[in-house]
Amino acid sequence: MSLLEARGIHKSFGALQALGGVDLCLERGEILGVIGPNGSGKTTLFNCMTGILRPDSGRVVFGGRDITGWPTHRICRAGLVKTSQIVRPFLGMSVLENVLVGGLYGKGLLLKRARAQALEILEQVGLAEAAAQPAGSITVAMRRRLELARCLATGPQAILLDENLAGLTPVEIAESLALLRSLNAQGLSLVVVEHVMQAVMGVSQRVMVLDYGQKIAEGPPAQVVADRRVIEAFLGEEYA
Ligand SMILES: Nc1ncnc2c1ncn2[C@@H]1O[C@H](COP(=O)(O)OP(=O)(O)O)[C@@H](O)[C@H]1O
Ligand SMILES: [Mg+2]
Numbered sequence: 627m628s629l630l631e632a633r634g635i636h637k638s639f640g641a642l643q644a645l646g647g648v649d650l651c652l653e654r655g656e657i658l659g660v661i662g663p664n665g666s667g668k669t670t671l672f673n674c675m676t677g678i679l680r681p682d683s684g685r686v687v688f689g690g691r692d693i694t695g696w697p698t699h700r701i702c703r704a705g706l707v708k709t710s711q712i713v714r715p716f717l718g719m720s721v722l723e724n725v726l727v728g729g730l731y732g733k734g735l736l737l738k739r740a741r742a743q744a745l746e747i748l749e750q751v752g753l754a755e756a757a758a759q760p761a762g763s764i765t766v767a768m769r770r771r772l773e774l775a776r777c778l779a780t781g782p783q784a785i786l787l788d789e790n791l792a793g794l795t796p797v798e799i800a801e802s803l804a805l806l807r808s809l810n811a812q813g814l815s816l817v818v819v820e821h822v823m824q825a826v827m828g829v830s831q832r833v834m835v836l837d838y839g840q841k842i843a844e845g846p847p848a849q850v851v852a853d854r855r856v857i858e859a860f861l862g863e864e865y866a
Contacts, residue, residue, distance in 0.1 A: 627690055629654045629815050630706065630784055635674050635684035637667075637839075644670040646839040647684070652784060652817055657810050659830030659847070660819045663859060666836040668819045672786045676708045677701045689783065699731075705783035709773045709790050717762030721753055721772055724761050728779025744779060751775045751805060767798040771805070784815040791825050803829045823860065827851065835859065 630652040637645040645667045652658050662668050673679040675686050677698040686694045688706050696704075715724050722744055729740035748754045751771045756764055761772060770790050777785045787806075791799050806829055810816055820826045826833060827847040834844040837859040843850050850856055 628652060628687075629656075629689060630675065630817075631687045632671070632675055633685050633687075635671060635686070636682045637670050637674055637679060638682060644839050645674065645681070648836065648839065648841055650675070650817075650834065652815055654783075654815055655810070655813060656832065657806065657816045657818060657830050659826035659833040660817060660836065661823050661826055661833060662821065662836030664821055666821075666859075667839040668821070668836055669788055670839075671836070672708050672788050672817075672819060676706060676786065678708075702780050702782075705781070706786070707777045707780050707782045707784075708786040709770075709777055709788055715761040715769065715772055715776070717760065719761055720758050721761055721764065721768075722748065722757040724772055725775045725779050728776040729781075740779070744775075747775045747778045750778070750809075752801075767794050767802070770794065770802065774805070778809075782814070784817070785809075786817045786819070788819045789821065790818070791820055792822075799825050823851065 628651045632648065632650040635645050635648045648667065648671055650671065660668055670679065674681040677696050680695050685692060688704060691704065693701050693704060725744040725747055726740050729735045729743050735743065748757050751774055753768060753771055753775060756768060764772065773790065791802055794802065803825065806816060818826050818830060830847055832845065833847050833850045835842050835850060835856050842855045842859060843853045
């Protein structure tokens with residue numbers, strides 16, 4: 627059985643149909659890339675799977691349980707989180723305190739255990755040296771790692787990353803992808819959303835493409851980039 631399965635997700639905002647019956651399937655231990663032009667429904671799909679939005683129709687199954695309509699915190703405790711889902715970083719708090727929040731509220735740990743775990747996670751994402759710095763004073767690339775660290779602190783089985791690489795330099799992107807690969811090698815399943823194709827292609831075992839709320843292609847990266855519908859959907863975008 628797949629770890630995460632969304633079936634026939636429909637979501638409209640008034641007259642605008644953001645998702646017109648989308649399926650997504652994430653296997654255990656997999657990195658799935660989701661790409662699509664701006665406005666194609668990527669974030670809406672993530673929000674429908676993590677309880678931020680309720681789909682108009684369709685089901686979401688995680689770890690064999692139907693989680694459709696569950697509140698975000700319950701989905702989080704079940705092991706599925708989205709970057710930036712747990713409120714934005716508290717800018718006045720330190721980097722360490724921000725990660726502590728994930729362990730205390732997301733996972734229900736006691737302070738001593740949460741603190742030890744937060745330090746371990748900061749080490750893992752390369753933020754150990756910045757632990758005492760106010761979250762408001764760190765670079766964008768570090769902020770993105772902090773967001774990932776806060777997700778990790780909730781003890782997830784799967785993390786959905788929504789444009790976590792946007793605005794980073796090529797070197798920072800390469801470092802972040804290496805981090806994602808190492809987390810994946812430790813058993814974490816990932817769905818990586820980007821509207822820029824390039825980064826996702828290198829890290830994903832499988833890619834699905836959204837366009838106007840429909841899945842237009844799915845398969846290994848090499849097959850997807852060669853797909854005529856995908857090339858057309860991205861015409862006019864940076865990496866067409
Ligand atoms: N809360 C909302 N209210 C109204 N329209 C929305 C809302 N969220 C998203 N949309 C619309 O739904 C479509 C899909 O948006 P989104 O899922 O954010 O796309 P993506 O993440 O692929 O850029 C867009 O047309 C967007 O304007
Ligand atoms: Mg989006």
